[in-house]
Amino acid sequence: xxxxxxxxxxxxxxxxxxxxxxxxxxxxxxxxxxxxxxxxxxxxxxxxxxxxxxxxxxxxxxxxxxxxxxxxxxxxxxxxxxxxxxxxxxxxxxxxxxxxxxxxxxxxxxxxxxxxxxxxxxxxxxxxxxxxxxxxxxxxxxxxxxxxxxxxxxxxxxxxxxxxxxxxxxxxxxxxxxxxxxxxxxxxxxxxxxxxxxxxxxxxxxxxxxxxxxxxxxxxxxxxxxxxxxxxxxxxxxxxxxxxxxxxxxxxxxxxxxxxxxxxxxxxxxxxxxxxxxxxxxxxxxxxxxxxxxxxxxxxxxxxxxxxxxxxxxxxxxxxxxxxxxxxxxxxxxxxxxxxxxxxxxxxxxxxxxxxxxxxxxxx
Numbered sequence: 228x229x230x231x232x233x234x235x236x237x238x239x240x241x242x243x244x245x246x247x248x249x250x251x252x253x254x255x256x257x258x259x260x261x262x263x264x265x266x267x268x269x270x271x272x273x274x275x276x277x278x279x280x281x282x283x284x285x286x287x288x289x290x291x292x293x294x295x296x297x298x299x300x301x302x303x304x305x306x307x308x309x310x311x312x313x314x315x316x317x318x319x320x321x322x323x324x325x326x327x328x329x330x331x332x333x334x335x336x337x338x339x340x341x342x343x344x345x346x347x348x349x350x351x352x353x354x355x356x357x358x359x360x361x362x363x364x365x366x367x368x369x370x371x372x373x374x375x376x377x378x379x380x381x382x383x384x385x386x387x388x389x390x391x392x393x394x395x396x397x398x399x400x401x402x403x404x405x406x407x408x409x410x411x412x413x414x415x416x417x418x419x420x421x422x423x424x425x426x427x428x429x430x431x432x433x434x435x436x437x438x439x440x441x442x443x444x445x446x447x448x449x450x451x452x453x454x455x456x457x458x459x460x461x462x463x464x465x466x467x468x469x470x471x472x473x474x475x476x477x478x479x480x481x482x483x484x485x486x487x488x489x490x491x492x493x494x495x496x497x498x499x500x501x502x503x504x505x506x507x508x509x510x511x512x513x514x515x516x517x518x519x520x521x522x523x524x525x526x527x528x529x530x531x532x533x534x535x536x537x538x539x540x541x542x543x544x545x546x547x548x549x550x551x552x553x554x555x556x557x558x559x560x561x562x563x564x565x566x567x568x569x570x571x572x573x574x575x576x577x578x579x580x581x582x583x584x585x586x587x588x589x590x591x
Contacts, residue, residue: 233296260329266587270300321361403464
């Protein structure tokens with residue numbers, strides 16, 4: 228029986244696994260059976276800022292009593308189990324944006340050997356990067372032995388790549404170091420890896436909870452690692468901050484400590500849900516620059532327009548290879564079975580229970 232995990236929009240830690248009617252497909256559509264996806268802090272960000280940015284609209288829940296509920300998006304793999312498309316065959320495997328569910332109906336368009344775009348009507352106003360699906364049989368990024376790493380790190384790494392590219396394109400706003408909160412998070416690790424490869428003259432400072440200091444130091448990706456309580460000891464040097472935590476009081480401490488030495492304040496994610504202030508931890512009236520939200524899909528479109536798909540793809544692929552080498556062994560992959568396991572993992576992460584040394588893959 229098909230299942231979905233429904234989350235209350237006004238209470239993000241309230242999640243229920245529900246059985247839903249079997250989906251039917253029309254002409255040109257295919258039915259995907261979800262094989263696996265990762266559950267990371269990135270998914271928590273999708274839930275927290277889902278209304279402002281549109282993440283809640285990608286996979287509307289269906290069945291009874293769905294008013295005020297959402298399905299949290301995931302990144303993962305799926306198999307075509309039914310097709311009414313002449314170009315997409317039953318048995319094909321794809322990688323892309325999936326619901327926390329067992330099945331998804333898509334309407335492939337712009338079909339090529341390497342992928343297609345879901346042309347379902349309600350998804351068209353949404354960021355197009357999330358509507359693209361890779362066909363694994365001809366996907367240059369697909370490595371059967373690295374499927375778990377791609378799900379866990381891939382989207383987060385790409386955000387890190389785009390952050391480094393954006394900062395470098397702006398000469399790092401005159402800064403000589405980057406301060407990253409939630410330094411144990413996979414997006415921060417991705418950015419630190421790319422910056423180490425492509426912006427080696429910029430000092431990388433990681434801020435994390437005291438319990439994660441040893442883990443963050445062990446990655447070898449940061450020049451300096453500090454616990455959150457030591458933010459006040461940051462030296463006075465031209466800096467940019469990248470806030471992955473969404474903790475308003477922490478962001479305020481960084482601004483108050485550095486003042487005019489903070490040249491740019493970038494907001495990315497929300498790993499500290501209970502402590503955020505406003506959208507993604509935005510805090511107004513602080514010394515230094517106004518915190519500015521970074522929306523990765525817009526920057527992805529920009530880099531592909533500026534460099535062209537081939538050059539941008541090659542640069543990203545080179546950085547991804549370097550990242551996999553650097554991240555090898557830092558995270559142990561745990562596989563869980565059943566959609567209930569996805570729900571339980573998601574609820575634990577909403578509650579702040581995240582072990583940075585673990586990567587969770589669910590096979591629903």
